[in-house]
Amino acid sequence: MFALPRPATQQLRDALAGEPVRLVECVLGDFTSVARGKLVHADDFVGMGGCRLPSVVMGLTLTSGEPEAVFGPLLPDTYDDMQLVPDLRTLAPRPGRPSERTVICEPTGALRTAGGPVDASAWSPRAALRRVLARYAEAGLQAQVAPELEMFLLTRDAADGSLKAPAGHASSPTRERACEVASLERLSHFEAYFDELYAACDVLGIPVNGHAHESALSQYEVNFRHGEPLAMADAVFRFKRVAREIAARHGFLCSFAPKPFLGEPGTGMHWHFSVQRRGAQWPHLFAEPDGRDSAALGHFVAGLQAEAAGAMAFFAPHDMSYVRIALSNASPSHASWGPEERSLAFRIPASGASSRRVENRLPGGDANPYLTVALTLGLGLHGLKSGLAPQAGAGDEMALPRDLPAALAALERSTVLRELLGGPLLETYVAVKRHEHAERAALADPRAAWDLTHLLELA
Secondary structure, three states, X not given: OOOOOOOOHHXXXXXXXXXXOOEEEEEEEOOXXXXXEEEEEHHHHHHHOOEXXXXXXXXXXXXXXXXXXXXXXXXXXXXXXXXXXXXHHHOXXXXXXXXXXXXXXXXXXXXXXXXXXXXXHHHOHHHHHHHHHHHHHHOOEEEEEEEEEEEEEEEEXXXXXXXXXXXXXXXXXXXXXXXXXXXXXXXXXXXXXXXXXXXXXXXXXXXXXXXXXXXOOOEEEEEEOOEOHHHHXXXXXXXXXXXXXXXXXXXXXXXXXXXXXXXXXXXXXXXXXXXXXXXXXXXXOOEOOOOOEOHHHHHHHHHHHXXXXXXXXXXXXXXXXXXXXXXXXXXXXXXXXXXXXXXXXXXXXXXXXXXXXXXXOOOEOOOOHHHHHHHHHXXXXXXXXXXXXXXXXOOHHHEOOOOHHHXXXXXXXXXXXXXXXXXXXXXXXXHHHHHHHHHHHOOOOHHHHXXXXXXXXXX
């Protein structure tokens, strides 16, 4: 497995030195990237080297269901404890909580399974990304990534529960009635929200780079600066949480659900990827010095195309995700690639040779950032090592699954994805998603009773 090394006691003490710290928030991201964990006293955090947490959290569904296919066969039904190991590089003050700190953790410790003991890190999306990055280092490569994240600001009508655009503040008489694409005036109505959000991002080290009104009613896009893949996945994980928390304090919802309005564009989480050779005179893998696309760019894309059907179970992880694709507005439905066009799954933006990159436009706002980055980089590396050739066009052979069960079936068939993610993570993920799908399908109105009740606030 690939457990995070435990910091020494003195490292933990040194990390908390300076201003008095009373509580430390130990944060673990699950498959949906809901932040789970504990607030522990600083002395206990140092003494325990983090904290302990029941392993049940690694197999919970979005609605905290405990699937029979998970507990017993895949994870211990005794909910054995696991150790949460803090990554001290992520230690930061909690915004607005001067005597508290927050730190991203990963699980470790042997868990009893039907096949024998398995380290808890096998179920960690963050550890899965670190394993992929270790493969890049072994190959003499490194990557840079930059996310673009869309989100909706919403309120529910008190009379009928329908979704509407919120007012900028409680006493405001105005609200958006129809989509105001790129409106600076509407953006200004929410300056208090974005000011607080940016301030929290500064405290947490989230490198936001600007925002704008997007192309749907009350939809906004936040851009991030490029950076190291693990740090940027951490940034998106933290951003989604803090954006929701601050919106709640302002009296409205922030949602990353993939399709809140059937008649409006959905929510995307687009990632730009570039790869560099370590120590090379010309390090940029995706372009030649004269500006031409390199053969390696095609191989990287081909790796993504070859396994895109199974990867869709992660890029589009909920039933609602496929509504975004079926009622498409520049949401790709095929594993297509090429320059510029925004309906492509794998787009090559116009750029200079030193900034040539691949944009993965398949993930929705509900995708797990760690698994999204792990899969894109891992499958790209598979294409590079195998010398795969990219496929042109968008024929039937390039069509992507149109529903979650089909994507999960493709995921189960993929030996490449199983090797990349490991059996415990893949099998548990499939079981959790099938449980969520069945729970939703059993409802009389799945969209109202599941998507807009649970996914709207937790995606």
